[in-house]
Amino acid sequence: MNRKTRPILPVRHAWVKQVRPDGTERSGRVKSAIDRGDQVDVTVAWHGTNDTSTVPLSTLRCGFRPMMEVQDLPASRTRKTMGEGVVLKTRTLGGRDQVLVDFPQAGKQLWLPYENLKQIKGSKHRFILGDRGPADSAERFRLKSLAHALEMWNENTGSLSHLEIDPLPHQIHLVHHILASGNLNWLIADDVGLGKTIETGMLLAALKQRDSLKRVLLVTPAGLTKQWQDELNYKFKMGEFLIYGDDFHINEPRHWKMYDYVIASMDRLKEERHLEALQQAGGWDLIVFDEAHRLSRRQYGMKLDASQRFQLAAQLRHQTDAMVLLTATPHQGMQDKFQALLELLRPERKEEITTLALNPEIIGDMVFRNNKADVTDADGNFIFNGKTTRALTVAVSEAAIAFDETLQDYLRKGYAAGAALGFKGNAIGFVMTVYRKLAASSVAAIHNALINRRTRLQNQGGGDNDQDLAEADQRFAGEWEEQLQTEAQEFFDGELELLDALIDEAERLRADDRKLQHFLDELIETILAGNPDEKVLIFSEYRSTQSYLKEALEARFGAGCVEQINGSMPHPLRRQAIARFEESAQFLISTEAGGEGINLQRNCHIMANYDLPWNPMRLVQRIGRLYRYGQRERVVVFNIHSPDTADERIMEMMYSRIDQVVADLAGVSPEYNPQLHDDILGEVADLVDVTQILEEATTAGIDRTQQRIDEALARAKAATKKQHELFEHAASFDPNETRNELRITAEHGEAFVIGMFRQLGIEILDTSHNGRLWQIRLPEAVQTALGIARGRHEVTLDRILAVNRPNTHMLDLDSYLMRYLLQQAKSYDFMGLSAVIRGGLPDSAALITSLLRWQNDQGQRRRQEYTAFGIASDGRVRVNPEAFGEWLKQPAETGEVATDRQRNECWFKAAEQAADRRLAEVSNRHLHPENMQWISGAWVE
Incomplete structure (x- = not known):
């Protein structure tokens, strides 16, 4: 027999028919087939009789009939089976009998050799x-x-995939709702702290389970690219995501086709040369924009003014059928800007979106919003309750007040020097801002920074700061700031002499640090007096303060009692530190590296903020390490500050004003509960430029600063109120949504x-x-x-x-x-x-x-x-x-x-x-x- 024309051996239970010499036809199932070299013999059990006989394959034809149930058994060992299906019809083409089979699981109808098909009895037949x-x-x-x-629950929620988190009901339902809608174009506007990153990861996991996620582009602010990569890798085991401009570069536009899972900075992509190449990258199954409120398009009369970031998103919209926008504050009191985001998502509904004020209910098809005040655990218990925040006021010494006055003089001169240089002087203003933040953290932090500045001037070293702070991971901004490489020339005449005076005063303060003493004597000792085994989580924005506290705690409570987390530590080392803290160590001191991504609620319920972050959002995120699902105790948060110094007086004013605005907004809610306070705090904090207010305080005076804070918070209050009114129409967690599904x-x-x-x-x-x-x-x-x-x-x-x-x-x-x-x-x-x-x-x-x-x-x-x-x-x-x-x-x-x-x-x-x-x-x-x-x-x- 010619090897090239050797026939396919029919599998066991393939259905065949034979036309006998007298013209009669019989059909049956194959029992076995043997290739004897010159002939293939097939043993067939004939239907309707007890007869079994062996006949040449050449006398047999396809015997399958429509509606028979079959199983694909490929001849190749490397090809996967198509599974089970139903015969639709048969044909003969090129002398070969073929069967059209509908495979419902694969969603395909395929013509296959009848010899590869085995007749089966499906569930309906049985x-x-x-x-x-x-x-x-x-x-x-x-x-x-x-x-x-x-499998189906995971495909519809992503909640059973490889996650290093326990998904909460609101997260599972959000993913389920989006996937069940059949449309992947959504604005996810969950409250701060409800896990938009987790929800996005679960959505990606669910889409991968469906085998419908081949190419993904995540567009984030510059400082969040690494954070996203870490989260997807360590929480979802999606290590295939690469950062454009960090892990890889594109020399020619065609090279984009080599990368399927990409994270990129929106400010990098918006540049013409990057965007031009990206537009030749082909299509994406999904594009996600984080902090989508940065995509700004405003309307002035009949004119639209779109930012470069918005133009980037609009261009990318042509390269995908699915776009997800993430932001807790998409409205910000600007209806036109919010409508522009909705038009990005659903351009086909532009006319409806234009009349949003008349039909706000349409956002239920486009926006998903969960509130902290509403979310529960799997048993229906409210997750976020039971938190006490206490201010620990430290009265500083006369020497500390004197040091602060000298420092304020240094800052004023520095800001003035920067302002005199115009745009070129921005760097000096930035250094002054960093110094005042370090001073508010600890005497050790500002002392180290001042010494480094003096050394820089004395050695006349060259070079610029190695780290572009705009590109830095925003979680570790404070850590980069304290390593700032300053100019090697005086900012103003007499700077070196003023530095010497400041350093001398700081050295004396370290020997009599009232803040540190109060922290150890009044806070830590009191906590341990109630429970000697109590564990305490301590936050500081700076590593120099972290080291300072570690040294002091170990000097009093023994070596090994302290663990640390900071941005210089790779994830495995952070995990080891957390494990030691939960097992044996009593204190964990963390920079903002621990403000997100670590969960300590099972063994710790007390937190001390040794310094208050200038961005109140960071405070919300810090507290979230303990105040989350799984916390059995009431969370107690101590905020340490010294209102006798100028900057901390302003910080106290700012936080108290925010608290008042939040209380006002929460108090008018008919569904008030204590957690609503934190919901609104997150929204208000995101709308207040705290850094700018504090920078102006040095030159504008306390009255003007108070006015600026009140103005900013008035705008934030109005925007938050409008946003809440609009979001009453958004889709949200509904436990009854899956009532007809198998949960x-x-x-x-x-x-x-x-x-x-x-x-x-x-x-x-x-x-x-x-x-x-x-x-x-x-x-x-x-x-x-x-x-x-x-x-x-x-x-x-x-x-x-x-x-x-x-x-x-x-x-x-x-x-x-x-x-x-x-x-x-x-x-x-x-x-x-x-x-x-x-x-x-x-x-x-x-x-x-x-x-x-x-x-x-x-x-x-x-x-x-x-x-x-x-x-x-x-x-x-x-x-x-x-x-x-x-x-x-x-x-x-x-x-x-x-x-x-x-x-x-x-x-x-x-x-x-x-x-x-x-x-x-x-x-x-x-x-x-x-x-x-x-x-x-x-x-x-």
């Missing part, structure tokens, strides 16, 4: 015929159901894993940590299937436990072991396609499950749901009965019932009608029904 399955059919039915339910929890994940371990012979050798940590042993068959040599493993489904134990394998839906378990449970050979269930499902005589799918107007899949239909004996159908979700959590027992084909057909027809109603109910302008795939059916004893 249910109608009354096939009750093997002895353990109920348990296999349960595990198959769990496998599909877990999956961590209990379902654990039930699935334990059940599959039992099915596959995976032993649980030992458990610890209250049953959350398992020592397991894999049988050889599983090791071979996974391609691993080691049999023993330590695994958990607890995210927090996995974070703190680097060698523990986390069984989330990105785990290779979990993927294997899911694959096995969903496979046809696992069965569970039909069963008899004993108990646990009241009011249901039968249960039939299906995957329902929707697509967009271009045939691309946009949504899937795993849906269970509980059918009463009279044919009434309930969608996703609550009892089914509970039944899935426990091992199932197989029962016994008498089945009737006619009744089975009626019940299945009722399930099909209910599925069709569900498809219609969810469909909208963006979602169109695609298909329904029946997974399994069972009778209830």
Whole structure:
């Protein structure tokens, strides 16, 4: 036989037909096929008879008929199966018989060689015929159901992917709502501290699970690029994101095609040469803009004035069908600017957006807003409550007051010198601002900075600051500021002599530092007197202050009692420091590097702010390390300040004024609760340029400064009020939104894993940590299937436990072991396609499950749901009965019932009608029904 024309051997259970010499036709299923070199012999079990015979393949043709159920078994070992499908029709082309198969799971209809197809009995066929399955059919039915339910819940929320966070209900529901809408163009405007980064990461994880996220562009402020990269890597294991201009550069526009997961600074991309190349980068599946309120377009009469940043976003809009904007303050009291953002998202609805004042309800389709005051944990308990903030006032010495007066004189001269130089003098003004912030932090911080400045002048060193602060990670701005390389020439005549005086005074102050003494004697000692084992989180903006405090604490309480976190430490070292703090150390001193991204609520509830950040937003973020989900104690925050110095007097004034505005706004809310105070604080703080106010204080005087603060806060108050009124129409967390869906929890994940371990012979050798940590042993068959040599493993489904134990394998839906378990449970050979269930499902005589799918107007899949239909004996159908979700959590027992084909057909027809109603109910302008795939059916004893 010519090797080039060697025929394909039909797989076992392929359906064939044969026309005999007398013209009669018979059909049957292939039992086996043997290639003998010159001929292929096929053994066929002929349909409708007990006859089995062996005939040459050359006498056989395709025997598949429309509506037969088949499984694709590829001849190539490297090609994955297309799964199960339904025959639509057959054809002969080029002398080959082919079958058109609809594969609902893949969403494809393909012409395939009939020889690769195996006839199977699907769940509908088995249910109608009354096939009750093997002895353990109920348990296999349960595990198959769990496998599909877990995958679909993750695909619709991203909450079961590899996350180093415990997603909260409002985060899960936000992602679910956006994906369920069928449109990915949304403005996420959650309150500060509710985790927009986490929500974005979960959205990306869900889209990756759907295999619909090949290229992503994240556009952020310059100082946040590294933060985003860290968050996506360490919280979501998305290490593929690279920073444009840092991790890679583009020499030719065509090189953009090499990068699919990109983070870039909006101010870099807006430059003409970068934007021009980016426009040739091709399309993006999703573009995300962080801090989208920086995309400004204002309207003056009939004229539109768009910033370069807005123009960047408008240009990129042409390169994607999906754009997400992130900002807690999108309105800012400017209706035209807010409308411009909505037009970016939904240009097709421009006319409606133009008349937003008349129909504000339209933002419910475009804006999602969660408030801290409303969010709860999985049990419905409010997450954010129980916080006390206390001011710890320190009376400073006469020497400190004298030093402050000398420093103010130095600052005034520096600002004046900078102003005299115009634009070129901005650098001097910046240095003065840094010095006053250092002085407000600690005498050690300003002392070190002044010495460095004097050394710079005496050595006449050259060079500029190595770090561009505009490009620096904004979390660590203070740390970069204190390392600032200043000019090597005097800012003003006599600067060197004034520096000498300041340094001498600072040295004397370090020997009698009242702030440090008060901190140790009145605060720390008092805390430990109540509980000697109490842990305390301490924040300072500067590393020099951090080192100063560490030295003082260890001198009094012993070596090893202090751990540190700062921006110079890589993530692994930060994690180790946190682990030591939670296990043995008593104090953790952190710069703003710990203001985001670390969660310490399980073992600590007391925080001390040794210095108050000039940006009140940083204070909100610091407190969020303890005041978050999982905190069992009332959080106590101590803010230390010295109102006897000029700058700290202004800071106190600013914070007290903010508190008054927040109290005014919160007090008029009909739904007031204590957390509303923090919601509004976040919004107001974002609208106040604190640095500018404080810079002017040196030259303008205290009265003018007070006036500036009041003016800024009046604007912030009006903007916040308008924003709240408008956002009453935005979409928000609604626990009833998923009432018709099968809701999956961590209990379902654990039930699935334990059940599959039992099915596959995976032993649980030992458990610890209250049953959350398992020592397991894999049988050889599983090791071979996974391609691993080691049999023993330590695994958990607890995210927090996995974070703190680097060698523990986390069984989330990105785990290779979990993927294997899911694959096995969903496979046809696992069965569970039909069963008899004993108990646990009241009011249901039968249960039939299906995957329902929707697509967009271009045939691309946009949504899937795993849906269970509980059918009463009279044919009434309930969608996703609550009892089914509970039944899935426990091992199932197989029962016994008498089945009737006619009744089975009626019940299945009722399930099909209910599925069709569900498809219609969810469909909208963006979602169109695609298909329904029946997974399994069972009778209830």
